[in-house]
Amino acid sequence: MEPDLFTVAAEERQEREPGGSPLAVRMRPRTLDEVVGQRHLLKTGSPLRRLVGEGSGGPAGPASVILWGPPGTGKTTLAYVVSHATNRRFVELSAITAGVKEVRAVIDSAKRESGAYGRETLLFLDEIHRFSKAQQDSLLPAVENRWVTLIAATTENPYFSVISPLLSRSLLLTLEALTDDDLRGLLHRALADPRGLAGAVALPEDSEAHLLRIAGGDARRALTALEAGAGSALAKGEPEITLETLEAAVDRAAVKYDRDGDQHYDVASALIKSIRGSDVDAALHYxxxxxxxxxxxxxxxxxxxxxxxxxxxxxxxxxxxxxxxxAQAVQMIGFPEARITLSQATIALALAPKSNAAYLAIDAAIGDVRKGLAGPVPPHLRDSHYKGASKLGHGEGYQYPHDLPGAIAAQQYAPDEVHGRRYYEPTRYGAEARYADVLDRVRGRLSGG
Structure with a gap:
């Protein structure tokens, strides 16, 4: 029989014995008003509000919802809140461990529950992007016939990972990463709430800042670390979670790094300068x-x-x-996996041959333009595709390079003011050595040599 994780009995037991469940579970919101962050989804009259029946006289909405967002942003929480608010039976499956057999079992039991007791079922399917096309197809009859209300969660772009028939039948809600302010409010609530730590311990500012850093926008991670720190502090009889106690409890040293201060820019500068200097190990350190x-x-x-x-x-x-x-991969996968992608790119850049010739070239050209060296375009290069251009001499004398040997025409391209000036001076490092050889030949041909 599939697990019903959030029955009324379980909720009552958690409230009577809060220490028996993880802090992240005890602090799980019971209503939309308790949800942290996601303000764009919680406005009055929003689809999510309508889904739980607010302002419409009763539960309403689509039979399928897809929640897309980074880990720890509240996908499971929102599914639970919808189930709780609409008195639907809550069943959770993970696409990592479940398959078509388990999905069919849930659907069959949902039909029995509906027929025998009139109670609807909400199926929360986590990591739906891990289901194959055939496995996702198995959900369609249940969605179309409303045998279950499906809420599926994914950390990957659903337009790439969810089949079109299911996507077209679903309400897609995009969750945003939680801000430090969102997490700070959650931590303060957990410290004071009777369901949480009930004021048993305090959290100094330096410890709070460390929690926010290691949480990385993940509410579950923040609460788990807070619980570990609180447990260690209380075991030692300390009235507050000191930074030293927190570091030991979560096995993470506090990095001296202010994302809005000097350390932010100093470390970023050191990373780039280490890459520039080809010190791959220093670059990886930063x-x-x-x-x-x-x-x-x-x-x-x-x-x-x-x-x-x-x-x-x-x-x-x-x-x-x-x-x-x-950069594209980081945007799609996020942390923690993105650390591997960033490492790969950092190593590749640090070990690559170096040249700042492109950087110097454009700055030199911009410098001349700023000095006023920007004369008129030579007549033979001007647009000659409009009526009357020939009377102005525009395009007259232009040589079409593709008609000439080597596809290079010995004609003037730059305005008189900068004709003959050289901006790009290639190095002899790596692949640029080939560009240097080509450039020598091209400049010779352009000058008529």
């Missing part, structure tokens, strides 16, 4: 510090993309592709 401090992985990925162009450029044209691919 990357690790940023990850452990809870730095936004997208910020790290942006810095790597800049480094790929500024410090490597055409010495290794693949470097920018690697950095961009890493």
């Amino acid at each position: 990357l690790a510090r940023m990850i452990e401090a809870g730095e936004d992985p997208r910020f790290i990925a942006r810095r790597l993309m800049i480094s790929a162009s500024e410090d490597i450029g055409l010495a290794d044209p693949q470097a920018l592709q690697t950095a961009v691919a890493a």
Whole structure:
């Protein structure tokens, strides 16, 4: 028989014996008003409000909902709240361990419950993206016939991981990563609430800051770490969770790193300069510090993309592709797996041949433009595709390079003011050596040599 994890009896037992359940379970919201974050989904009249029957005279809404968002943002919580608010039987399955057999068993029991007792079933399917197409197909009859209310959760883009028939029949709700303020409010509630720690211990600011860093926007992780720290403090008879006690309890040292202060920029600078200096081990050290401090992985990925162009450029044209691919992967998978992608990109960039020629070239060209060296475009290069252009001499004398040997025409391209100035001076490092040889030949042909 499938597990019914949130029966009324279990809830009452948790309230009578709060220490018997994990803090994250005890603090699970019972109503939408207790949900932390996700304000865009909790507005009056929102689909989620309508799903629990608020303002509509009773439960209403689609037979299928897909919750998409990072870990720890409340997907399981929202499913439970909907079940609790609508008095539906709650059944939870994980696509990691369940298959078609388990899904069919839930559907069969849901039909029996509905026929015998008139009680509807809410099926919460976690990690739906791990189901194959055939496994997802098995859900369609239950959704179409409303034998169950399906709430599926995924951390991956559902447009890539969920079959179209199920997606088209579902309400898609996107959950956002929790902010530090969201988590701070949750921690304060857990410290004071009778269901939580009931004021048994205090949380100093430095310990709170460490909890927020290691939580990484994950409410479950924040509460689990708080519970570990509180347990250690109470066992030692301490009135507060000191930073030392918390570090020992969660086995994570507090990284001296302020995401809004000097450390944020100093460590980021050290990461880029270590990559520029080809010290891969130092670069990985700084990357690790940023990850452990809870730095936004997208910020790290942006810095790597800049480094790929500024410090490597055409010495290794693949470097920018690697950095961009890493940024895209980070956006899709998030932490903790994103640490591997960032490590791969950091190592590749640190060990790549270096050239700042592209960086110097554009800055030199911009410098001339700012000095006023931006004369008129030579007449033979001007647009000649409109009526009357020939009367102005536009395009006259232009040589089409593809009609010439080597596809290079010995004609002037730059305005007179900067004709002959050289901005790009390639190095002889890595792949850029080939560009240097090509450039020597091209410049010779352009000058008529």
